[in-house]
Amino acid sequence: MGITAAVAGASGYAGGELLRILAGHPEFEIGTLTAGSNAGAELGTLQPHLRPLAARVLAETTPETLAGHDVVFLALPHGQSGPLAERLGDDVLVVDCGADFRLRDAGDWAEFYGTPHAGTWPYGLPELPGQREALRGTRRIAVPGCYPTAVTLAMFPAFGAGLVEPDVVVVAASGTSGAGRSLKPHLLGSEVMGSMSPYGVGGVHRHTPEMTQNLSAVAGEPVTVSFTPTLAPMSRGILATCTAKVRPGVDHAAVRRAYGDAYDGETFVSLLPEGQWPATAMTLGANTAFVQVALDERAGRLVAVAAIDNLTKGTAGGAVQSANIALGLPEELGLTTIGVSP
Amino acid sequence: MGITAAVAGASGYAGGELLRILAGHPEFEIGTLTAGSNAGAELGTLQPHLRPLAARVLAETTPETLAGHDVVFLALPHGQSGPLAERLGDDVLVVDCGADFRLRDAGDWAEFYGTPHAGTWPYGLPELPGQREALRGTRRIAVPGCYPTAVTLAMFPAFGAGLVEPDVVVVAASGTSGAGRSLKPHLLGSEVMGSMSPYGVGGVHRHTPEMTQNLSAVAGEPVTVSFTPTLAPMSRGILATCTAKVRPGVDHAAVRRAYGDAYDGETFVSLLPEGQWPATAMTLGANTAFVQVALDERAGRLVAVAAIDNLTKGTAGGAVQSANIALGLPEELGLTTIGVSP
Amino acid sequence: MGITAAVAGASGYAGGELLRILAGHPEFEIGTLTAGSNAGAELGTLQPHLRPLAARVLAETTPETLAGHDVVFLALPHGQSGPLAERLGDDVLVVDCGADFRLRDAGDWAEFYGTPHAGTWPYGLPELPGQREALRGTRRIAVPGCYPTAVTLAMFPAFGAGLVEPDVVVVAASGTSGAGRSLKPHLLGSEVMGSMSPYGVGGVHRHTPEMTQNLSAVAGEPVTVSFTPTLAPMSRGILATCTAKVRPGVDHAAVRRAYGDAYDGETFVSLLPEGQWPATAMTLGANTAFVQVALDERAGRLVAVAAIDNLTKGTAGGAVQSANIALGLPEELGLTTIGVSP
């Protein structure tokens, strides 16, 4: 008897990726699948790559349809998880891939999301110091945003070791699946192929306070993040380039030591050998973050880069990794570290 | 104790895909990896996505380095497998992803490849009538070419049921990984992105006699194939569009019955529901072929389309599927049917 | 004083391409721009690449807003041009980029479009025998469809010289801009990047009767066309691969002669040197069709390939080329033969 798992939002890209991973997970048994406007449809018409689940019919997303499972994965627009989660039992593991329970500061939430703050759940980034322990046995998990996953993994070792000033500049490129499956003109293939463009410029992207929260916690002081996301002509992947001024006396050896210590023993974060840089293609479909770091002595800056698959380590893979921990399963169960490449 | 497997040609795209699959296969243990000009290098510098194998050093491709394994996968340029295979023991399962042992007709071989014919091995396309049986217990497997895999799966049911004239037109689009990792100007990203182009036009592509051989065997008469491959701006995937004149009296129901019968019960070939057409993205990294067929009554033609991942079902996945059969393992072991999408 | 030109449908891709070309045309002066649901918007918000026209406000598409110009270009959904054109003066040159006036056979129109047949206008493919003359002085032009442009240019020389049987198989790949700017799930960047897929399979694509009409006229007998369009991961470009059985006695020299004769002296169709094959990237933004042909002696087939930019030679460039002829201007005015490459 497996652990039964429901997926709410099964017709979207995050929901599809959850199902791809769950279908290959040796302990989970896929239960109810739900959707919003696509309720009633067969999954095969919407997610044709999920062939073994093609005949499944999507239910409506309600507490009732989601009831009776050991785990409920929520892949819903922000604002929907809060009310829904209240009606799911305390003994059910609820894993929210949305933003509702990520932020600790209600003011940040109000400023960036504009709706009432639902609360704060244990944050599903096990590689953060102390976080793996916080996830053991929990029945509520807030899965990190895709950009914050990449940025936090790129920069927290520098803050943990006190290497840099608390003022970070991040420019990140994301594949279009990060914008979801909604029909918007700028997401048409004709518009995105052959084109790079920024969006949410000037500190207004909703993932900004989440990065600030993570890095400030590690730094032990407020960290400022200037974040500019860009849309890249690819379906998946995030490449986050992050830089901050190094503190006096910080040298190459200190930098490598800090990152080496942070990721030594981590299955899902790979610090590359010196001189080798991440490419998002290395991560396709894998729950892996590749990280690399350099010291620019002329500019007096540390430059750290992380590459992830936004839907895997950046969403669904990260969700399953944290769920494994919460349930006492081996952390890497059902997750691969090898991307589909080239 | 796992089954030990060596991979010759581990620095190429087919070799990398073999390793990706073998690393997740519950019964295989990855042994020696070899390369040509890349011998001596660490795998991580060439195949960075294969993180768990990054420290492996590539040996030279010789009978000696490949000796002592239960299975040897060959992913080499054509002409190299023949001499090598002779020096590998008869009890070793040798799986050749190259062309050397695919063709039965030495004249075809001479005409299209120009070198002495190495021989003919059991053909690794289990879905072909009688072929699964031929693979059981064998110690030599010729993995089909990527295009012939797609074209044969698209068209053999039509020939098996006597629906069409023995004159097929095929136009297929392939991702660039099908051309391998060699440095050729027309394979540069700057050249291929945003561009479709044909190559090997006029019946000269080396996969043509292999298609003819497969379809003629099923038809029981000589089949002519007009084959035009095209290069598409994507890394992976083959979309093969195939058409032939229907014989008198063939109707829609007969067509659906033929294809339904051919693929009923097959794990790795999916006949889509009527009206839904394959896209190569459905197959990314999966050992799945999606097939669909229609009858064009005005033109009097059957049109069949197959989509595969050229490196998975079209090469490495197909190789492992056939190796599973040869070794008496469950055919689907270590292979997924779910692509990484979007 | 220039020739004044209005563009109806200026917010779409075809309309945008018309404006790009007209803005660089030495004789045209751009007048009223109209749109459907985008009426009232500034062009710069919809077509930001048309910087010099950014401040233009889109009018509604009505006979009144379009009145008072020497030329009216229509880039509208099919069915809209007919009623509109009736209300534009007979002395105005009306160039319809839509389908309304392309087909001569009302039965074909009814079968493929389902609405009343608006009529037939001179067909804007000057390279077709006799067609350049038919366009001189006309005040009504039906611009060919993008696929029929490519397919007709690839195959009419073979029919003109009696080289092939009247049974053609066409498989063509198109960039996504050919599907226009409408918001459909399968046109999202996340869906199309990295993917090839067919659509309109089985003889149902609306461009089929137009190909049949063109080739039958040249052949002097009914020609059957099996047409399968595919969607390619690129914004622009059509690659049409066409094949037909050669008649007895047709040899290589006859084939080259036929194509050489057909395109000798044509500015906008380039028969490539033997052995060099078209790529759509050669044509980006240019009013050029590249054509190449080969004889497959084993299969007894002629294979002809044409590459065009679907929005330029396939729509807006072809429209301007024909308008130039109608107005007595040099045919090549304002049109380039050099693509933007790589």
Add this chain to the structure above:
Amino acid sequence: MGITAAVAGASGYAGGELLRILAGHPEFEIGTLTAGSNAGAELGTLQPHLRPLAARVLAETTPETLAGHDVVFLALPHGQSGPLAERLGDDVLVVDCGADFRLRDAGDWAEFYGTPHAGTWPYGLPELPGQREALRGTRRIAVPGCYPTAVTLAMFPAFGAGLVEPDVVVVAASGTSGAGRSLKPHLLGSEVMGSMSPYGVGGVHRHTPEMTQNLSAVAGEPVTVSFTPTLAPMSRGILATCTAKVRPGVDHAAVRRAYGDAYDGETFVSLLPEGQWPATAMTLGANTAFVQVALDERAGRLVAVAAIDNLTKGTAGGAVQSANIALGLPEELGLTTIGVSP
């Protein structure tokens, strides 16, 4: 009689783009074309999109073959222009698209390029204060690097108006054509499609001192630049995201005024309306830079973004623009501001 122009390096991407522009320029007549290892080849085999020049045979790149022209455009690997230019007459306009004559500081040159410093020529970025005047009548032009073009246009107005601290962080994405046509594994289509990756991280990219030089000159004090280039899955285009801390008291109005003043009246730089952001696709084949800027009040930073076509405004278009000025022609002659989009 036109102005005769030779192009050295005609088989590369920059050379091809020069020829595309020159072929449409009303005053230039294309003379000798030269190449390195491709000398002796017909241009049509290497640059098939340049159809009207297809029969031109490439000469060797020597002072003799380049002699006798009014203008010589050099599109050569760095280090080759210096010796060559010495042997071209002082009355010949020599326009170097390479790096040899860009840097004023010989120490910078030695550190980043490692060869003897050839000297410094007037810098071909007319939009920089005072630079247009410096180009009038000159017979030597150093065309800016593609990245420095984008970065300088994005940031110099901020320095000109004293808005920001002299410490800039730049992350820029480039299409693969920026890396030229050389055969390198990481430039294969299979590697770049679907992938973003950084390179030259840590302040080592050769364009860094050029950015520093330009911005320092405008700022009137030394400016530090942290520059991280990334490779994007597209053929053309640069998107440069630049940020610096704003000085106390700088507000939104001051920022817009500075950028408005800098680009008011410029043909080839377009400051977009507030809230609209550049995309590289807007610039394809056009000599246009699109610029936008925002103030991130939380982070205390100005964020400026520029998009260009690296081969047009970033190389060949910029070269022709400056050559026009040097020769006393209208600056915009032969150059379009409208990109090929979508």
